[in-house]
Amino acid sequence: ERFVAAMQSPHVDCIGHLTGRRLSRRRGAEVDVERVVARAAETGTALEINAQPARLDLDDRLGREALDAGALFSIASDAHDPEGFELLRHGVLQARRAWIPAGRVVNTLPLAALRTALAATRGP
Numbered sequence: 001e002r003f004v005a006a007m008q009s010p011h012v013d014c015i016g017h018l019t020g021r022r023l024s025r026r027r028g029a030e031v032d033v034e035r036v037v038a039r040a041a042e043t044g045t046a047l048e049i050n051a052q053p054a055r056l057d058l059d060d061r062l063g064r065e066a067l068d069a070g071a072l073f074s075i076a077s078d079a080h081d082p083e084g085f086e087l088l089r090h091g092v093l094q095a096r097r098a099w100i101p102a103g104r105v106v107n108t109l110p111l112a113a114l115r116t117a118l119a120a121t122r123g124p
Contacts, residue, residue, distance in 0.1 A: 003036045007045045013118060014074045014106075015040065016048035021057050033062055034069075041070035044117065046106045051091025052078035063098030072117070073105045 006012045018036065019028025040047050047066050050057045055078065058066065063073070075091035077084050095105060102108045109117065 003031070004039050007036075007039050007043045012045060014046040014048055016074075016076065017050060017055070017057060018047060018062070019057050021059075022054050023056065025054070028057065033065065037062075037066045037069045037071055040066065040072070044072060044120065046072040046074040049073055049075045049091045049094050049100075050078050051075060051087045051089070051094070053087065053090050056090065056094050058094070058098075060094060060097035063095060063100055067098060067100050067104065071104075073100055074107050075105055076107075 003015055003018070006015065015036070018033070019031055020026070021028030037047070039045070047058060049063060058073075066073070073095065075088060075095060077087045077091065079085050079087065106114055106117065
């Protein structure tokens, strides 16, 4: 319910940590992924692919489900320092496993295209 409600806001462009999983530490929360993904696709809200190796959330299965539903994505390093940006490659690999093309990853778009995409779904 929180994710769906958040995506109603014109101030929310991305949902991060969708399941909140931490590999070998915590299973992901039970989320009505189908409902969240459908709403993300409707609103143009990107879903984060967290590149932190301890998270890799969305996994490739959920990423593919979201892709098939028409969702957009953002690959985030979850960096807490500049060296953490090197983790982005893990997120890119996760997206590739889900067959997500670069054109559906908002942080690969040229700035003008990103602004157009945001305006189309959120208004000016």
